[in-house]
Amino acid sequence: MDTIRSLRCFMRAVELGSLSAVAREEGSTQPTISKLMAALERELGVRLLERSTTSLQATPQGMRFYQRALGVLAEYQEAVAEARGQTETPAGLIRVNAPAAFGQFRLNALLAPFLAAYPKVDIELILDDRMVDLVKEGVDVAIRQGHELPPDAIARMAGISPRQLVASPAYLKAHGTPRRPQDLARHDYIRFAWLADGDTLTLHNGERTETIQTHGRYRVNNALAIRDSLAAGGGIGLCPMWLVQDLLDSGALVRVLRKWHGQTQPLHLLSPSRRYQPVRVRLLLDYLTEQIGRLPGYNAS
Template sequence: MDSIRALRCFVRAVELGSLSAVAREEGSTQPTVSKLMAALERELGVRLLERSTTSLQATPQGARFYQRALGVLSEYQGAVAEARGENETPAGLIRVNAPAAFGQFRLNALLAAFLARYPQVDIELILDDRMVDLVKEGVDIAVRQGRELPPDAVARVAGVSPRQLVAAPAYLRERGTPRRPQDLTHFEYIRFAWLADGDLLTLHRGARSETIATHGRYRVNHALAIRDSLAAGGGIGLCPLWLVQDLLDSGALVTVLPQWHGQPQPLHLLSPTRRYQPLRARLLLDYLAAQIVRLPGYNAT
């Protein structure tokens, strides 16, 4: 029996809850993976997995063995990397998950440059605004904006984007310009559709804070659509500068109430809580951390 392969398949079976899913990852078949798990259980003399027609989960002994197996695989992968030395060529697949708007607007170009630099690396980019389970879905790197992060991931802050109120000059010429935060109640406010605070907007100026009940007839669940609507003169919106800095530089948008701002939006690079990462993933993490802070609208942490 290939013990390392058996450990790897067992770990992924626990994480994915499916031998068929493990087989797809391995490029194998479900019966082959099932036989490998049965052989591992015979060798250990304990039942590691409870199988039913609809689910698969670790037994109590299997759950304890899973934690030790993670460490064994990590040590093995680290030893392989060390044996190969510093001249190892990065190769293989990196699975990346990112928010849809940031991925489309900024991340695509960064990943294209990385692929050009490392011709033996493949990248699978999944654009998804939900918070994914990195381990269960086999994600190597997740890009996440905001402060709510999963507890079971290693987070690295790559940059922080200030958030300002912006509008098109034509909209302000037609409707006037707010002079204080409470004036915003008289303007069309364009916002993200699924905000926890709904129409309530909190702005900060030094130690002062103001919360305003905004009004807007247009709400949308995609940041690029908000950007386009603001540039077209649809109203006023609070945007992270990574999304609109180029429009501010060109004059297509201007800041509104420039002394007031929203809570800055940090961008995190997440990786699974494993002690070892393949060289290709480590290189991409370092590359993204170096490049994102250079993007328009980002400040260093």
Template sequence: MDSIRSLQYFVRAVELGSLSAVAREHGTTQPTVSKVVAALEDSLGVRLLERSTSSLSPTVQGQRFYERSKGVLEDYAEAVADARGETQTASGLLRVNAPVALGQFRLNALVQEFLAQYPGMEIELILNDRMVDLVEEGVDVALRLGSELPPNAIARKIGSSPRWLVASPGYLKSHPKLRQPDDLAAHEVIRFAWLSTGGTVELHNGERSVQVQTHGRYRVNNALAIRESLAMGGGIGLCPAWLVQDLLASRKLTRALPAWQGATQDLNLLYPSRRHQPLRARLFMDFLQARFASVSGEQ
């Protein structure tokens, strides 16, 4: 039995959820893939995959074996590259997850730059605002905003962004003037839904910090919707600079209470294992760290 090929088929079966998909990817037939995986199970004496007419998923033992097998394949690929003198040649598929707004406004362009630099690479970029399970969903690198991370996360901070109060000029002109943080209580504050702090806004001016209880009739779980609502004159929002820098530059938004700002927003890279980081993942993370020395939007 070709052990490396068996592991390759098994790992991709877990990731793709289909033996037929593995066969198409490797240019072979579904019965061949099924036979190889079945032989792997026989040699281990353990059922690795649960099969039905419509789905395929790993067993408990299969999930554990998948996590170890993926690391073995990555080590093998690097050993082959090293033997060939190709240690710094990144190749293969990298699965990346990031928040929607960050992906659209920053990461998408950086991915294109990275791909141009490494022609042998492929990147699958999945944008959503939920905290994904890296191992379960086969994600190699995730970008997360804020300091609230999973307790078992392996994280690397790569940047931070100031957060500013912003609103459209039209909104500020037609509503009570803002002179101090307490004046926010008389305004419509648009914020992210489900914030643990609720409507409490904490601001500082370099000398002191204040907390203001705000009110807003609109809350939404998407940063792009908040950005658009602010530009439409829906209210005031406390936003990271990277999200609204272009609207500030075009004067569609303006800063309110410019002497005050919120706590900075951290940007972290998350990855599933300290030990098994393939070259392509390490190079991508180092690339992002260099580009995201600051995500303030002022680069």
């Protein structure tokens, strides 16, 4: 029996909850993976998985074995990496997940120099605004903006972006410039479509906080579309500076209520807490941490 392969397949079966999903990852068939699991259980003399027609989960003994096997497989992979010289020559695939707007607008350009520096490394970039399960979806590095993070991932802060109110000069000329936060209620306010607070906007000025009920006829679930709409004179919006700093520098947008700001938007790099981290992944994490902090609109962490 190929013990290492059986061990890896067992761990992925626990993580994915499906032998068919493991088979797809392995380029194999469900019956083959099922036989591997049965052989592993026979060798150990313990039932590791409870199977039914609709679900698969680890038995209590299987879950304990899974927790111990994590360290065993990590040590094996580390040994293989050293034997192959991979600690000096990064190689292999890195799966990266990032929010759509940030990935398209900023991250995409950062990855090209990394690929050029490490010709044996491949990157698969998936742009997705949802909070993915890193382990189940095989993600090595996930980029997430905001303060809510999954509890079971290792998070490294790469930068913090202030959030400021902005509008185009043309909009302000046509509709007037707000002088105090309450004035925003009379303006067209452009916001992200799925905000938990809806039209409620909270602004800060030192120790002072103001809550305003905004109004706007345009809501959109993409930050780049918000950026374009603000530049076109569609209204006022609260934006992280990474999204609009270049437009502020060019004069296409201007700050509104400069003494007031929203909650800052941190950016974290996430990696699975329960998976061996190859050198190629560690190098990418270090690279992105350094480069993101240098982007326009970010303060280094």
